[in-house]
Amino acid sequence: MDRGLHYGDGLFETIACVEGSLQLWDEHIERMQNAAKKLSIESIAINNFKQDVLAILKQHSINNCVVKLMLTRGQGQRGYQSPSPQKTTRIVVIGDLPQYSDEFNSHGIKACFCQHPISKNSALAGIKHLNRLDNVLARNEWRDEYQEGLMLDDSNNIIEGTMSNVFASKNNQLLTPSLENCGVNGIIREQILAIAQEQGIETHVTNIKKDDIKNMDEVFVCNSIIGIWPISSLGNNIYEVGSMTQQLSQALQQRICAQ
Amino acid sequence: MDRGLHYGDGLFETIACVEGSLQLWDEHIERMQNAAKKLSIESIAINNFKQDVLAILKQHSINNCVVKLMLTRGQGQRGYQSPSPQKTTRIVVIGDLPQYSDEFNSHGIKACFCQHPISKNSALAGIKHLNRLDNVLARNEWRDEYQEGLMLDDSNNIIEGTMSNVFASKNNQLLTPSLENCGVNGIIREQILAIAQEQGIETHVTNIKKDDIKNMDEVFVCNSIIGIWPISSLGNNIYEVGSMTQQLSQALQQRICAQ
Numbered sequence: 409m410d411r412g413l414h415y416g417d418g419l420f421e422t423i424a425c426v427e428g429s430l431q432l433w434d435e436h437i438e439r440m441q442n443a444a445k446k447l448s449i450e451s452i453a454i455n456n457f458k459q460d461v462l463a464i465l466k467q468h469s470i471n472n473c474v475v476k477l478m479l480t481r482g483q484g485q486r487g488y489q490s491p492s493p494q495k496t497t498r499i500v501v502i503g504d505l506p507q508y509s510d511e512f513n514s515h516g517i518k519a520c521f522c523q524h525p526i527s528k529n530s531a532l533a534g535i536k537h538l539n540r541l542d543n544v545l546a547r548n549e550w551r552d553e554y555q556e557g558l559m560l561d562d563s564n565n566i567i568e569g570t571m572s573n574v575f576a577s578k579n580n581q582l583l584t585p586s587l588e589n590c591g592v593n594g595i596i597r598e599q600i601l602a603i604a605q606e607q608g609i610e611t612h613v614t615n616i617k618k619d620d621i622k623n624m625d626e627v628f629v630c631n632s633i634i635g636i637w638p639i640s641s642l643g644n645n646i647y648e649v650g651s652m653t654q655q656l657s658q659a660l661q662q663r664i665c666a667q
Numbered sequence: 668m669d670r671g672l673h674y675g676d677g678l679f680e681t682i683a684c685v686e687g688s689l690q691l692w693d694e695h696i697e698r699m700q701n702a703a704k705k706l707s708i709e710s711i712a713i714n715n716f717k718q719d720v721l722a723i724l725k726q727h728s729i730n731n732c733v734v735k736l737m738l739t740r741g742q743g744q745r746g747y748q749s750p751s752p753q754k755t756t757r758i759v760v761i762g763d764l765p766q767y768s769d770e771f772n773s774h775g776i777k778a779c780f781c782q783h784p785i786s787k788n789s790a791l792a793g794i795k796h797l798n799r800l801d802n803v804l805a806r807n808e809w810r811d812e813y814q815e816g817l818m819l820d821d822s823n824n825i826i827e828g829t830m831s832n833v834f835a836s837k838n839n840q841l842l843t844p845s846l847e848n849c850g851v852n853g854i855i856r857e858q859i860l861a862i863a864q865e866q867g868i869e870t871h872v873t874n875i876k877k878d879d880i881k882n883m884d885e886v887f888v889c890n891s892i893i894g895i896w897p898i899s900s901l902g903n904n905i906y907e908v909g910s911m912t913q914q915l916s917q918a919l920q921q922r923i924c925a926q
Contacts, residue, residue, distance in 0.1 A: 409760070410672070411803070412672050413669070413671050413672045413737075413739075413797070414679075414737075414797070414799070415675070415797065415798075415799035415800060415802070415803050416674070416675030416797055416798050416799060416800055417799070417800060417803050420673075447800070447804065448804075448807060474745060476745070478672075478673075481803075485762070486733060486735070486760075486762045486765075487765075487806075487830065488799065488802045488803045488805075488806035488807070488829055488830060489806050489807065489810070490803070490806075490807045492810075501668070501745075503744070503745045506745075506746075524790055525788060525789065525790055526788075527786040527787065527788035527791065528786065528787045528788070528821070529784060529785070529786035529787070529801070529821075530784065530821070531783055531784055531804070532786065532800060532801075537800055538672070538673070538674065538675055538800075539674075539675050539798035539799070539800045540673070540674035540675060540676070540747065540798070541674060541675055541676060541706070541791060541796055541797075541798045542788070542791075543674070543747045544670070544674050544676050544740075544747045544749070545706065545707075545790070546747075547746075547747035547748050547749075548707060548747070548748065548749045551748070551751075562787070562788075562789070570747055571746065571747060
């Protein structure tokens with residue numbers, strides 16, 4: 409009877425644990441707390457995730473893994489109305505770090521455009537909630553031919569990858585799609601925007617049309633598990649792994665290690 | 668690890684069981700089968716729901732209840748990619764029929780306009796999937812002051828209630844919102860459209876703006892559990908329980924009983 413199953417009424421975070429370090433833990437927790445507030449999900453239980461995770465990692469002597477945190481509005485009776493009081497459900501899933509080729513980081517990936525449009529809703533935009541059918545349907549348009557697919561809204565604006573955010577560069581300017589109407593406000597995306605600001609890179613959070621992406625100098629995707637993957641081919645477009653991507657990738661690694 | 672929980676990657680149906688009769692069972696199963704096809708969810712397991720439900724009802728000597736069927740894409744490893752082959756999960760939840768006042772059917776309900784906008788996505792429109800955060804957030808805008816709230820898209824088109832479809836009448840014409848971009852294609856909505864056609868009522872599946880609803884003669888909502896509830900007040904608008912609503916309500920009851 410958990411509302412996570414019945415309605416997708418909850419949130420999640422996916423965190424890389426590398427050499428025992430829970431990368432950008434505070435940022436993930438802060439995002440979940442902000443999202444819980446937006447959805448009026450009781451959020452005090454979020455404070456218990458760290459001890460849950462540390463206990464599991466210690467018990468199983470795990471140093472490298474993917475940590476997935478889920479927070480749902482808990483059990484309820486039939487119907488959409490929220491139980492009062494809420495007794496949220498806290499779920500920790502520990503999985504193996506995926507074994508991606510290092511080539512993806514260094515030489516780039518093949519990506520496609522997904523046909524399935526991303527849902528538009530300004531009230532849910534940015535939030536990493538459990539309503540992820542769009543991502544599922546978009547991801548299932550291919551199997552192994554590509555490493556990622558880019559999702560568009562119904563006006564042909566590129567929004568994000570199925571599991572990543574997307575950036576592009578043109579004439580040494582950095583661009584990333586606006587997430588006002590859809591998409592997930594990724595932690596690595598935020599880090600990259602912060603790095604760009606520190607380094608004085610001119611940055612635009614803006615609409616990027618499908619037709620405009622072919623004119624970009626560099627395109628890359630990012631998330632908490634992969635870091636940055638340059639895109640070497642996207643549909644009929646071919647890109648070099650350029651200096652902007654390399655510079656941001658290096659700075660991101662340093663930033664995460666320096667925590 | 669069920670994808671129903673992780674992604675809302677599944678479908679559901681809510682069916683009234685009254686005096687041992689599973690109302691409009693075939694219609695519900697057909698809708699689920701069509702939706703499974705659209706989402707590429709392996710659907711053969713749907714055929715097993717009837718024996719599941721009958722076994723539970725018999726075992727517990729239940730004649731009156733709400734039957735909720737859920738079908739998910741099953742367990743999977745981390746990530747949006749669908750497992751291959753899929754081993755779908757089948758869930759049956761039996762609950763009490765809600766004890767609504769008979770006055771709601773006869774004298775109508777109080778309804779409000781919800782602030783939370785409904786997500787737009789033509790590829791998901793109509794499907795009764797498990798991504799129901801919109802309904803949750805809209806329903807949680809009030810507690811007991813109203814019996815239903817109407818949800819609008821971002822262009823102020825009325826789409827549906829949080830748990831129902833909506834109809835209106837004007838000058839003996841029947842109107843119901845188009846579900847091309849959002850909303851659930853309700854079983855009772857379909858029945859009402861069929862009745863209207865049989866009875867020669869001029870019907871329009873069209874856009875209905877929030878501002879237009881105040882000019883309607885009658886407004887009602889419907890679903891499989893409540894049947895038809897006339898709306899007596901909606902925001903500042905007051906409506907009579909009129910002859911169109913009464914006529915359709917009576918025909919609907921006869922149609923369901925005649926099965």
